[in-house]
Amino acid sequence: MDGSNVNPGGGCPVMHGGNTGTDNSVTKWWPEGLNFDILHQHGARTSPMDEGYDHRAAVKALDFDAVKADVEALMTESQDWWPADWGHYGGLMIRMAWHSAGSYRMGDGRGGAGSGNIRFAPLNSWPDNASIDKARRLLWPVKKKYGNALSWADLIILAGNMAYESMGLKTFGFGFGREDIWGPEKDVYWGSENEWLAPSQQRYGDLDTPSTMDNPLAAVHMGLIYVNPEGVNGEPDPARTALHVRETFQRMAMNDEETAALTCGGHTVGKAHGGGNAHDQIGAEPEGEGVHAQGFGWANPGHQGKAANAFTSGIEGAWTKHPTQWDMGYFDYLFDYEWELTKSPAGAHQWKPVNMPESEMPLNASDPSKRDMPMMTDADMAMKVDPIYNEICQKFRADPEYFADTFGRAWFKLTHRDMGPKDNYYGPDVPAEDLIWQDPIPAGATDYDVAAVKAKIADSGLSGPEMIATAWDSARTFRGSDKRGGANGARIRLAPQKDWEANEPERLAKVLGVLEPIAAETGASIADVIVLAGNVGLEQSIKAAGYSAEVPFAPGRGDATDAQTDAESFDVLEPFADGFRNFEKDKYDVTPEAMLLDRAQLLGLTAAEMTVLIGGMRVLGVNHGGSKHGVFTDREGQLTTDFFVNLTDMANTWAPIDAGDHYEVRDRKTGDVKWTATSADLVFGSSSILRGYAEVYAQDDNKEKFVRDFVSAWTKVMTADRFDLVA
Numbered sequence: 095m096d097g098s099n100v101n102p103g104g105g106c107p108v109m110h111g112g113n114t115g116t117d118n119s120v121t122k123w124w125p126e127g128l129n130f131d132i133l134h135q136h137g138a139r140t141s142p143m144d145e146g147y148d149h150r151a152a153v154k155a156l157d158f159d160a161v162k163a164d165v166e167a168l169m170t171e172s173q174d175w176w177p178a179d180w181g182h183y184g185g186l187m188i189r190m191a192w193h194s195a196g197s198y199r200m201g202d203g204r205g206g207a208g209s210g211n212i213r214f215a216p217l218n219s220w221p222d223n224a225s226i227d228k229a230r231r232l233l234w235p236v237k238k239k240y241g242n243a244l245s246w247a248d249l250i251i252l253a254g255n256m257a258y259e260s261m262g263l264k265t266f267g268f269g270f271g272r273e274d275i276w277g278p279e280k281d282v283y284w285g286s287e288n289e290w291l292a293p294s295q296q297r298y299g300d301l302d303t304p305s306t307m308d309n310p311l312a313a314v315h316m317g318l319i320y321v322n323p324e325g326v327n328g329e330p331d332p333a334r335t336a337l338h339v340r341e342t343f344q345r346m347a348m349n350d351e352e353t354a355a356l357t358c359g360g361h362t363v364g365k366a367h368g369g370g371n372a373h374d375q376i377g378a379e380p381e382g383e384g385v386h387a388q389g390f391g392w393a394n395p396g397h398q399g400k401a402a403n404a405f406t407s408g409i410e411g412a413w414t415k416h417p418t419q420w421d422m423g424y425f426d427y428l429f430d431y432e433w434e435l436t437k438s439p440a441g442a443h444q445w446k447p448v449n450m451p452e453s454e455m456p457l458n459a460s461d462p463s464k465r466d467m468p469m470m471t472d473a474d475m476a477m478k479v480d481p482i483y484n485e486i487c488q489k490f491r492a493d494p495e496y497f498a499d500t501f502g503r504a505w506f507k508l509t510h511r512d513m514g515p516k517d518n519y520y521g522p523d524v525p526a527e528d529l530i531w532q533d534p535i536p537a538g539a540t541d542y543d544v545a546a547v548k549a550k551i552a553d554s555g556l557s558g559p560e561m562i563a564t565a566w567d568s569a570r571t572f573r574g575s576d577k578r579g580g581a582n583g584a585r586i587r588l589a590p591q592k593d594w595e596a597n598e599p600e601r602l603a604k605v606l607g608v609l610e611p612i613a614a615e616t617g618a619s620i621a622d623v624i625v626l627a628g629n630v631g632l633e634q635s636i637k638a639a640g641y642s643a644e645v646p647f648a649p650g651r652g653d654a655t656d657a658q659t660d661a662e663s664f665d666v667l668e669p670f671a672d673g674f675r676n677f678e679k680d681k682y683d684v685t686p687e688a689m690l691l692d693r694a695q696l697l698g699l700t701a702a703e704m705t706v707l708i709g710g711m712r713v714l715g716v717n718h719g720g721s722k723h724g725v726f727t728d729r730e731g732q733l734t735t736d737f738f739v740n741l742t743d744m745a746n747t748w749a750p751i752d753a754g755d756h757y758e759v760r761d762r763k764t765g766d767v768k769w770t771a772t773s774a775d776l777v778f779g780s781s782s783i784l785r786g787y788a789e790v791y792a793q794d795d796n797k798e799k800f801v802r803d804f805v806s807a808w809t810k811v812m813t814a815d816r817f818d819l820v821a
Contacts, residue, residue, distance in 0.1 A: 128691055130783050132281040133701045136209075140276045143242065149273045150520070150820060152243035156270065158521045161244060164236050165256040176228045177401045179459040182418040183232060184257035185364020190229035191254025192360060193222065194247075195509045196319040200347040200666050201310025202696070203576030204282045206512035207272065210247035214278040219379035220317040221290050224392045224406045225367075227380055229253070231390075247272030251509045258505070261363055262420035266502035269510055269519030281695050283310070290317040294327050301326065302334075304341035312345035314338055323366075323409055323471035324443040330435055335472045336480035347511060347531065347663055352504040354486040357477055359501035361413040362424045365459060366469065368408035368440035376405055402460040408442035411469030412456040420498070425491040428478055433470055445470040507531055514577025517817035530660045535583040537818075538619035538652035547616045547623060551630045554608045558631035558731055563675065563716040564605045565628020565812065567597045568621075570674065571667045572814040574698045579667050580815025583654035584621035589661050595679055596669040598718065621651035625812050632733070632808060635714055639732040641801050646809050648819055669693070673774035674711050677718035681755070686774040698814060703807040705778060705787040709737040710804040712775070723756065724775035726768075735800045738792035740769070741779045748776060 121129055138145070169183050179185055191207070197217060198206030211217055218227065230250065237249055248270050255268050285308070287296050294314045299306030307314070314321050320342045326334050343353035377383060377393030387393070397403050414423035431447035438444050446467055458464035477483045490497035507529070513519065515532055528534040551561070568586040571579030585591050587606050593599055605627070606620075613623040629645040636643045670679045673690025682689070694704040708724075715730040717723065727736035740746065740759075746768065747760050757776055759769040778784045791800045813819065 128687060128777070128781060128783075129280070130691070130701045132691065132695050133699065133704065135277065135280050136275045142276065147242070149242070149245070150271065153245075153248075153270050153520045156240065156243045156521075158270065158523075161236070161240055162252070162256060164239070165233070165249070165253055166260050168232065168236065168253075169257055169260045173232060174399075176232065177399060177460065179365055179401045180418050180457065182261070183229070184261050184418055186225070186229045186232075187253040187257040188360065188364060190226045191251050191257075191509060193226060193319050194250045195511070196346070198508075198512050198576070199310050199312035199345050200663065201312070201345060202666075202692075203512065203573040203578060204279075204310070205312075206576065207247060207251050207509055208512040208576070209272065209279075210245060210250065210274040211279050212250065213246060214275075215381045216278070216284065216317075219381040219391060220319075221379075222318045222407075224376075224379075225404065227390055227392075245272050245274045247274050254505075254509065258363075258420065261418055263359075263498060263502065265523075266499075266506040267525035268506075268521060268523040269513060269516075270521040271518050272513065281692075285311055285316045287316040291315045291322075294322070304338045307341065307345075310345075312342055314342065321473055323407065323473055325472040328443065330443045330445075330472050330475075332472055332475035332479040336476035336483060339473055339476055340480075346508075348504065348507070350482055351486050351500060352507065354477060354483050355490070355497065355501040355504045356508060357473060358424050358487060358490065359497070359505065361474060362420060363414070363417055365412035365417055365456075366409040366444075366471075367404040367406040368410035368438040368442055369403055369405065400460040402458050402466075405440065408438060408440040409444050409469065409471060410438040410440065410442070411444070411446075411467060412459075413468060413470065413474065415454060415456050415468070417456055422491060422494050422497070425487060427468055428470065428474065428487070429491065433475060433478075438469070443472065445472070445475055503529075512576040514815075515817060517820075518577065528658075530658065531663065533578055533583065533654070533660075534658050535654050536652040536658075538622060538650045539617050540649045542617040542649065544618075544626070544647060544649060547612060547618050547626055548630050550612045550616065551609070551623070551627045552634070554612065556605060556608055556627065556631075558634050559715045560601060560605050561627040561631035562635075562711075562714055563598070564602060564609075565625050565631075566674065566711070566716065567602070568624050569811050569814065570669065570672060570693070570697065572698075572811070573667070573696045574814070575696055577815070577817070581625050581812060582621055582651045582815045583658075584619065584624060584651070585654050585659055585664065586624070587620060588654065588656055588659055590665055590668070594668050596672060596675075596677055596718065618649065619651050619653045621653055622649050625651065628808075628812070632714075632805070635731055635733040636801055636805075639729075639734050639801070641733070641798060643801055643805055645805050648813065648816065650818060651816070672718070674707055675716055675718045676712075676721055676723050676772055676774060686772055687777040690774050690777075697811055699807065699810070701783060702787050702803075703810065705784060706791065706800065706803045707807050707811075708774075708778060709735065709788070709791055709800070710808075712737045723770050723772045726759070726771075726775075733801055733804060735791050735797050738778075738788045738800075741775075742785070742789055742792045748779075 121127060170181060194212040195207040217223060233249055233253055237244060237246065252268060255265050258265055285297055292315065295301045297308045297311055313319055321335060321338050322328055325331050326338055339353065375395045378391060380389050380391035383391050394405050414427060416423055431450055433445040434448055436444060436446045446469055452465050455465040456468055458466050477487050569581040573579050586597060591597060592602060609623045609627055610620055613620045626647060629647055632645050671677060671686060671689040672693060673686055678686060710733055712724045713727045713730060713734050713736050715725060726740035727734060729736060745762050747762050748757055750757050757771045758767050759771060760767050778788045790796055
């Protein structure tokens with residue numbers, strides 16, 4: 095072959111666009127369309143692990159002490175290609191761990207350190223994460239040595255822990271068990287801005303009212319973890335900054351004391367880097383660099399192999415006299431000196447002490463014969479100016495042990511919040527103490543007669559829809575993002591869940607009033623009985639449809655108490671919409687089908703599982719408030735494929751009513767209204783992807799398959815929070 099006919103037009107001979115490069119994807123052309131990729135991310139096809147790989151089993155076999163020793167030794171080992179401040183990598187490793195965990199937000203439980211997501215875009219290239227790529231590469235020899243059992247997610251946080259340990263702090267504990275993802279997260283809304291560090295007001299209703307920040311966001315700018323260290327929108331004003339610090343940390347589930355401890359303890363070690371006017375010289379972020387950079391970003395042309403010359407944020411200096419020691423130096427500097435506004439060599443706003451003797455200044459990070467001016471950021475000054483934070487800091491300063499303990503607990507919470515309950519923690523340093531933010535649940539009984547309980551439920555007089563809806567409402571709060579919520583614990587019977595509109599309090603109270611005595615009589619937990627009741631109702635509906643199936647059940651759920659429940663933190667789990675029960679608390683800018691997709695992703699469902707559940711829930715008659723929207727059947731209460739059959743029947747027409755909020759399904763010939771629907775119903779016929787699934791279940795040969803698939807998806811939701819069942 096002479097090649098004369100190859101690429102005769104002179105163009106590139108390979109596919110471009112959505113296939114290999116620039117965005118010619120479906121969502122580019124139809125941006126309002128639903129993106130189902132979020133339901134199929136991080137699946138088996140993306141993982142390089144062998145089929146059946148059990149990460150928990152692998153973690154249990156780790157030599158935990160050896161791993162910790164190797165990570166601690168790394169802190170002071172020389173690395174020619176990236177020198178350490180004062181010969182100690184502690185500050186860099188702590189910043190990496192902090193920023194990995196710090197993307198967590200309580201609103202939807204997304205972000206955080208639990209999956210090693212900081213390895214991927216956009217987090218790996220956020221401006222706030224500059225040079226964290228160096229920290230991870232420094233850890234590569236340890237990761238390489240211990241392999242699959244030591245996830246990047248664990249190693250990144252362990253590095254922060256061991257950094258503090260090596261500098262003199264006794265940390266509160268550490269849990270191994272995080273499992274890595276293998277590609278960027280597609281389900282996290284980081285903001286609507288199209289530029290890094292865009293003006294803050296773009297995500298606030300009123301910038302002077304921090305609580306008006308768009309939910310579920312928790313950072314003031316696109317590309318930052320928390321607040322702007324130079325002040326709100328880069329304008330120094332510590333009192334104003336304090337308000338934004340408070341809101342930001344509150345959205346991460348931190349109270350004022352935890353916030354102050356993390357701020358002061360985080361800045362007790364290490365330094366900020368902005369020793370030269372290098373803004374225009376710093377290289378591109380990792381995702382923007384060429385292949386020659388091998389995943390490194392932010393090249394420092396003026397670095398010259400010296401730690402003191404590194405450029406990261408543009409802010410320059412240490413916060414304490416001894417930045418590689420855990421001590422009380424941060425408070426000594428902050429409160430023993432007056433501070434005045436200045437600028438770093440790179441031009442960033444920061445604060446410097448007034449009349450500090452040179453002998454009290456920290457040593458230069460590279461040259462021990464020099465001393466450099468320390469600094470404080472606007473957020474640090476907020477600890478002094480804000481009266482609440484000031485009082486807390488004075489308490490810390492008067493009691494160093496209390497400060498160390500408070501910081502240790504807050505650091506543990508920061509770095510473990512998205513791991514879920516203690517069933518997911520492994521290793522010798524897991525604290526024995528149960529912490530309320532871990533949503534503790536006592537063990538439930540497993541030795542009761544399940545068949546006898548089911549018999550009592552069946553004879554209780556409760557209807558199938560009542561039992562199914564209650565079980566669903568109990569389980570649907572689960573969030574795979576931070577592994578909170580779910581049926582285990584039966585918190586649906588406690589405040590605040592028992593009063594949520596989505597849970598139909600009157601119906602819920604009636605059902606619980608019947609099921610709680612059954613639990614007390616049989617020795618089963620209320621949590622188990624609620625799920626069993628849903629299973630009983632489902633089995634009855636399957637039988638009524640002419641089929642037979644036993645819904646799988648595993649006993650052992652426990653019943654949480656009010657004392658074990660942080661009611662305020664559970665407020666964020668309230669469903670304001672649940673497409674599975676055709677519920678919307680109010681009218682929102684986001685469509686019902688988009689909110690359905692979000693809930694399905696948090697529940698860990700695939701598009702096919704979401705489809706089969708919707709079709710089944712509609713015909714079972716469990717819509718919120720008894721609504722008939724989407725109930726495309728005259729056999730309500732039976733688990734049939736009628737929803738799909740009638741949705742895809744071309745004998746029907748579909749038209750909007752109520753200004754497009756709802757829809758009518760009419761007989762094409764007579765014009766008679768047969769049913770009504772929401773967009774969360776009709777999307778299963780309008781979306782080409784969802785219609786493909788719907789057509790499968792509308793086929794005559796898949797009626798039994800539908801029952802099997804519904805039972806499987808239902809069981810997945812009912813057991814999503816049963817971490818105790820995982821080996």
